[in-house]
Amino acid sequence: MSTTEASFEPVAPAARRGTAGTVTGSSASRFLRTGLLHLLLVALGFTFALPFVWMILTSLKPLDEVGLDAWLPMNLDFRWGNYGEVFHVIPFARFYWNSIFIAAWVTFLQVFTSSLAAFSFSRIPWRGRDRVFLLYLATMMLPGLVMMIPNYQIMIKLRLVDSYVGLILPAAFSAFGTFLLRQFMLTIPTSLDEAAEIDGASKWQVYWDVILPLCRPGLITLTIFTFIGNYHSFFWPLVMLKTVDKYTLPIGLLFFDSTRGQTTNLLMAAVTMSVVPMIVLFVLLQRYLVRGIQLGAVKG
Amino acid sequence: MGKPLSRERRNTLLGLAFLSPNILGFLAFTVIPLVFSFFLAFTNWDLKLHNAFKNEPIQFAFLSNFLRLLRDGEFYQYLGNTLFLMMNIPLAIAGSLGAALLLSKDMRGGSPRVRHWLIVSAALLLSVAALCLVGLHAGAFVILLSGLAGLMLFGGVLGGSTLYRTVFFIPHFTSGVAVFILWKKLYNPSNGPVNNALARPLLALGRAINATPPGVIRAGLAVSLALAVALALWGLTRLLRMSRDGALGTAAAALPLAMLLAPCVAMALCCPHRPVGRVVGLLTLAVALGLIIAECLRGRDFPARPSQGFGDAFMLALLLMLAQLILLGLGSVAYGLPEQAADGLEPPAWLSVYDWAKPAIMIMGLWGAIGSNNMLLYLAGLSNIPAELYEAADIDGASRFQRFWHITWPQLAPVTFFIFIMSVIGGLQGGFEMARTMTNGGPAGSTTTLSYFIYTQGFSTGRLGYASGIAWVLFAMVFTVTLFNWKFGSRYVND
Structure with a gap:
């Protein structure tokens, strides 16, 4: 699209705050209006947070109090033991580990191969390059579902069903990552690598010592997005995994819900344990995430 | 370095070498399955x-x-x-x-002074609220919720929009199987918190409905049908005016027009309260057709370019279509209310x-x-x-x-x-x-x-x-x- 050129300018909504909502009037009226704005935002945010409040409170109740009107456990007798019990009822630690292990491998492979490919697409002029790149772009808008059925048959033939490898490999090569990093690399002036090459650096050295360090923000963004996307990934693990010990968190939760869903308190403890790390991750990384999403607008 | 030809070949080899890990995976897990799927x-x-x-x-x-x-x-x-x-x-x-x-x-209210006022009054509000809670012997749950709201308010006043943005964004960010399971429990028909909370207001609503004559509530259907028709016709005249002013070509008008009239067609075909809906829907379509024919016969003052105003027309039609559908839905809900309320309203399952x-x-x-x-x-x-x-x-x-x-x-x-x-x-x-x-x-x-x-x-x-x-x-x-x-x-x- 035509908007790609401006894509990697840092977008900072805070920097120009007040363009859309300049506050005018006397101090008293400004105080009143801003105060009301805060109250409105709190009311909205409170509504958004309520399901999570219920989730946490229910995870701390004994089972026979789950359906009661009161959200808090009786006599404020919090059952912290519910959290420990989850690990006995299902192999929850195993699910965690599987999720993190698989997501980490996918992320590593994807960032590495995408950055290599992006380097090739942006820095080395070879014949047919742009046509191959167009092919990459074209596949980005294909619904993943189209590929799932044949991919599964391929996995059966390769005997990779129900294996980590079969889960990691198809997710490890992404056209989107290549596209994102290519756009990023195009914003780095070529004079830098020309200078390095005059100094006798090989292409690999240019890639490793010049381009990659300059791409750091892009690499971080891609890393975070790939990791989170994979942590949430559902369809492929759902069809591929057969043994409980290999389940990732989403599949494990689904398994928990369908086998012992009646124990709502334990289920909510498990849900809390899979949601809270995401919230912490977001709060820690929101600088990169927000910028990444605002840049992602350009991906079409 | 050598001759330019060998340099080109060298570049091709290098380029393919850098690309190879990615393109092999790309071929194996995207291109081949794609072709395979097409044949399948x-x-x-x-x-x-x-x-x-x-x-x-x-x-x-x-x-x-x-x-x-x-x-x-x-x-x-x-x-x-x-x-x-x-x-x-x-x-x-x-x-x-x-x-x-x-x-x-x-x-921040535009100046540091106002910001200080905000912080001070937020603190004041919180302490007054705390005193009230203590004075009224509030339960632990109320204290918990007010504490949460107070924390949010204080954080917002001190930290600005980032806190609110985070709170708004988290439902989307965590969305996935875990959150869907959570909502499944929230929606539990017999003892989920949604229905627990709805039960009492619905009881009161049911009583209120039983107290009013059913005709009044049933009239809600008529009102919403009339409003939906009015919206459709208003949108139609807007579209026709755009077309007359040369902002919208005939071909580009087709989609907005279809969207605008779709709810009326739906009314004519499958309104839950058939005779009324059918008549109103058909009448509207007839009027719309008449308007369009009249406009066509009148001719245009400006030759329209094919799709200049398409975006605006599309947005207009989309919003109106949605409004019409919501009105129709509300109308048919209102129509059925007196019957349902006869033996008390219950939250849905x-x-x-x-x-x-x-x-x-x-x-x-x-x-x-x-x-x-x-x-x-x-x-x-x-x-x-x-x-x-x-x-x-x-x-x-x-x-x-x-x-x-x-x-x-x-x-x-x-x-x-x-x-x-x-x-x-x-x-x-x-x-x-x-x-x-x-x-x-x-x-x-x-x-x-x-x-x-x-x-x-x-x-x-x-x-x-x-x-x-x-x-x-x-x-x-x-x-x-x-x-x-x-x-x-x-x-x-x-x-």
């Missing part, structure tokens, strides 16, 4: 016929998968479900825009009844979609609007609404269009995770979307050929939307 769509591969025990040859079936799809009643039901769930999109976009507008405001499963999923979707990526895109878009435009508007004495309507909304048009297209593409392919975790596509297929249909056909039933065929039809739809984006997107954006 034309075969009769079915795991019931072709398995270890019964190995019939896989046959080339020409178009039979697609012909079968055309005759498959389930396919139309699921396509309808998918489109129904997509009615969320305009609501979600409006919510995101609203949230972004609120968040883009200056949280949400995910376990046909009629409420889709609204339940849509409410959950809105919760996650308002503070989503779209809100962040709108925030970025808002910060890119040149301040001079607002200054000029202030000099002209524009009202707040005028500032929004004539500056903010048009300036955000590219963002809105982008969000809309992305949401439609996502919506067409969506609904799988919710269907799988919350309802298994039920009850009676009311939450089965196209993607879930493909999953059941391909992975449960084993009809690989048929499933691939549906997947390619889905792709064709997505591709049409993309083409639409290419054709109109850039033009609308560059206006």
Whole structure:
């Protein structure tokens, strides 16, 4: 699209705050209006947070109090033991580990191969390059579902069903990552690598010592997005995994819900344990995430 | 270094070497399955016929998968479900825009002094509230909730919009199987918190309805039908005026026109209260037809270019269509109320009844979609609007609404269009995770979307050929939307 050129300018909504909502009037009226704005935002945010409040409170109740009107456990007798019990009822630690292990491998492979490919697409002029790149772009808008059925048959033939490898490999090569990093690399002036090459650096050295360090923000963004996307990934693990010990968190939760869903308190403890790390991750990384999403607008 | 030719060859080799790890995976897991899937769509591969025990040859079936799809009643039901769930999109976009507008405001009140006042009064408010809670012997739950709200308020006053943005964004960010399971429990018909909270207000509402004469409430249907018709006709005259002024070509008018009149057609065909709906729908269509013919006979003052005002007309028609559908829905709910209220109103059983499963999923979707990526895109878009435009508007004495309507909304048009297209593409392919975790596509297929249909056909039933065929039809739809984006997107954006 035509908007790609401006894509990697840092977008900072805070920097120009007040363009859309300049506050005018006397101090008293400004105080009143801003105060009301805060109250409105709190009311909205409170509504958004309520399901999570219920989730946490229910995870701390004994089972026979789950359906009661009161959200808090009786006599404020919090059952912290519910959290420990989850690990006995299902192999929850195993699910965690599987999720993190698989997501980490996918992320590593994807960032590495995408950055290599992006380097090739942006820095080395070879014949047919742009046509191959167009092919990459074209596949980005294909619904993943189209590929799932044949991919599964391929996995059966390769005997990779129900294996980590079969889960990691198809997710490890992404056209989107290549596209994102290519756009990023195009914003780095070529004079830098020309200078390095005059100094006798090989292409690999240019890639490793010049381009990659300059791409750091892009690499971080891609890393975070790939990791989170994979942590949430559902369809492929759902069809591929057969043994409980290999389940990732989403599949494990689904398994928990369908086998012992009646124990709502334990289920909510498990849900809390899979949601809270995401919230912490977001709060820690929101600088990169927000910028990444605002840049992602350009991906079409 | 050598001659230029060898340099070129060297570059090609190097380029391919750097590309090779990625392109090998790309070929193996994208291109080959893609080609494979395309051929599959034309075969009769079915795991019931072709398995270890019964190995019939896989046959080339020409178009039979697609012909079968055309005759498959389930396919139309699921396509309808998918489109129904997509009615969320305009609501979600409006919510995101609203949230972004609120968040883009200056949280500090324009000067440090006002900010200090805000902090002091927030602290004051909190301490007064705390005293009241103690004085009234409030329960632990009330204290907990007020503490949460107070914390949020204090954090917001001190930290500005970042805190609110985070709170808004978290439902979207955590969205996934875990959150769907949470909502399934929230919606539990017998003891979920949603129905626990609804029970008492609904009881009171039921009493109020029983106290009013049923005719008054039934009239709600008439009022909403009239409003829906008025909206359709108003939109029609707007479109005709645009066409007369040369802003909208005939071809470009077709889609907005169809969208605008679709609710009336639906009314005429399948309104829940048939005689009334049929008459009103048919009358409206007749009037619309008359208006259009009259306009055509009158001729145009300016020759219209094919698609200049298409974006505006499309947006207008979309919003009006949605408003009409909401009105019709409310009207038919109002019509049925007196009957239901006769033996007391009860909260719906949400995910376990046909009629409420889709609204339940849509409410959950809105919760996650308002503070989503779209809100962040709108925030970025808002910060890119040149301040001079607002200054000029202030000099002209524009009202707040005028500032929004004539500056903010048009300036955000590219963002809105982008969000809309992305949401439609996502919506067409969506609904799988919710269907799988919350309802298994039920009850009676009311939450089965196209993607879930493909999953059941391909992975449960084993009809690989048929499933691939549906997947390619889905792709064709997505591709049409993309083409639409290419054709109109850039033009609308560059206006």
